[in-house]
Amino acid sequence: MYVLGEGVEANALYEMGLERIGCWPCPATDVAEMEAVGDMHPELWARWRDALAGWGMSQEDISRGTWRWRRPGEGGVGPHHMKGLSYEVEGERVVGRVAMDFERAREMAKALGCTPTPAGEGIEFDGIVVREDGSFEFEAGDGGDRARKLGELYALSQRSLHCFGCGLCLGQCGQGAVEMTGGRIYIRDTCTSCRACHRRCPIVRYGAGGAGAGAGG
Numbered sequence: 019m020y021v022l023g024e025g026v027e028a029n030a031l032y033e034m035g036l037e038r039i040g041c042w043p044c045p046a047t048d049v050a051e052m053e054a055v056g057d058m059h060p061e062l063w064a065r066w067r068d069a070l071a072g073w074g075m076s077q078e079d080i081s082r083g084t085w086r087w088r089r090p091g092e093g094g095v096g097p098h099h100m101k102g103l104s105y106e107v108e109g110e111r112v113v114g115r116v117a118m119d120f121e122r123a124r125e126m127a128k129a130l131g132c133t134p135t136p137a138g139e140g141i142e143f144d145g146i147v148v149r150e151d152g153s154f155e156f157e158a159g160d161g162g163d164r165a166r167k168l169g170e171l172y173a174l175s176q177r178s179l180h181c182f183g184c185g186l187c188l189g190q191c192g193q194g195a196v197e198m199t200g201g202r203i204y205i206r207d208t209c210t211s212c213r214a215c216h217r218r219c220p221i222v223r224y225g226a227g228g229a230g231a232g233a234g235g
């Protein structure tokens with residue numbers, strides 16, 4: 019408006035409906051504007067999609083625009099930002115693999131209400147089955163549900179890998195169910211799976227980008 023008010027000739031692209039003019043793509047622009055540029059210059063859009071695919075992003079993320087997310091779920095991250103986690107949607111199931119310390123994760127997941135799988139090869143919480151080798155699967159559901167589950171799983175994996183023994187989780191439990199022995203967290207049977215200790219963990223809150231921190235009990 020200032021430019022127009024001063025009678026200066028504005029960049030014609032503004033009159034074509036664009037708001038951010040400079041880099042392609044501008045990382046701060048919205049997806050709609052990127053696609054508008056894509057309509058004007060399909061070759062640019064195709065190059066960008068190819069680049070995203072080359073960086074390992076799924077076609078689903080590319081199509082839905084979730085390649086821009088920093089963490090799954092509300093306000094959340096794209097799975098491509100979850101180092102060590104990969105997944106595919108196979109029919110009705112999401113299947114993937116995540117780096118974790120399974121023994122620690124199994125103990126910590128008691129706070130999430132986990133149960134052993136019937137075959138005893140892993141654990142299950144929130145409908146997510148995780149096995150000792152880090153492979154996992156769950157029902158695909160809708161995009162939001164999928165992102166939430168990936169976030170939960172990622173937060174647990176990060177906690178299992180990067181717990182540094184700060185002890186913050188111990189003070190969160192009204193049941194006295196969290197204990198630390200030899201620098202490792204153990205959850206006693208008195209745990210009610212309220213998740214307070216999990217949500218308070220700095221690894222979950224910050225190290226995993228907040229993924230899983232907002233999960234209800």
Ligand code: SF4
Nearest residue numbers: 191209210212213215
């Ligand atoms: S705070 Fe205590 S009761 Fe709640 S999930 Fe953690 S260990 Fe369980």
Ligand code: SF4
Nearest residue numbers: 181182184185187219
């Ligand atoms: S709160 Fe501290 S001690 Fe507890 S799991 Fe997280 S990093 Fe480890």
